[in-house]
Amino acid sequence: EVQLVESGGGLVQPGGSLKLSCAASGFSFSNYWMTWVRQAPGRGLEWVANMKPDGSEKYYVESVKGRFTISRDNAKNSLYLQMNSLRAEDTAVYYCVRDRMDSSGWSADFDYWGQGTLVTVSS
């Protein structure tokens, strides 16, 4: 059974940092793109970042470029999101998502989602 379990959320002051983790199990983690998607309270979904199975390429939404870093440890079946210079508008539930590839090896769809971890940026 595919499982994605996020941790690391919490309350942080504006300008602070937080690192989210996602423990993956039930599938061959090193063969999949992985993604972070967030959802602000009462709002819609927003893709944050994703990365290739081997970590060679990473992509970010414009609003987090230079502040957030996605990374992975395939030996530990883990995905991370380092968040720096946090702003109030980063407050959201952050979902760890398995990102299936298409036949060309590109990110194609999000087939499994974790339960999410809440990040609150407030003084």
Added chain:
Amino acid sequence: QSVLTQPPSASGTPGQRVTISCSGSSSNIGSNIVNWYHQFPGTAPKILIYRSSQRPSGVPDRFSGSKSGTSASLAISGLQSEDEADYYCAAWDDSLNGWVFGGGTKLTVL
């Protein structure tokens, strides 16, 4: 303002057919596949339609997706009360080099 445009709400009575539209541009829907997700209150989203028209195993054939040009649609036939949820479309955007979502459509079964 979301890159993909969806109506904020939709509704229907049990047994009816409803459609939810998703409008984009040549850099996203016009050149890439569209996926649909649904989300029930307090839970994580789940994939509903992938590659514009494919259903994952376990998704009833009451749900169908289509794409034409720079727009996509999700159709739900034989509407049931348990279909009440938020529905989101998504596509890769070649100009933004990232995934974009629609703003979501809240479906109410009257």
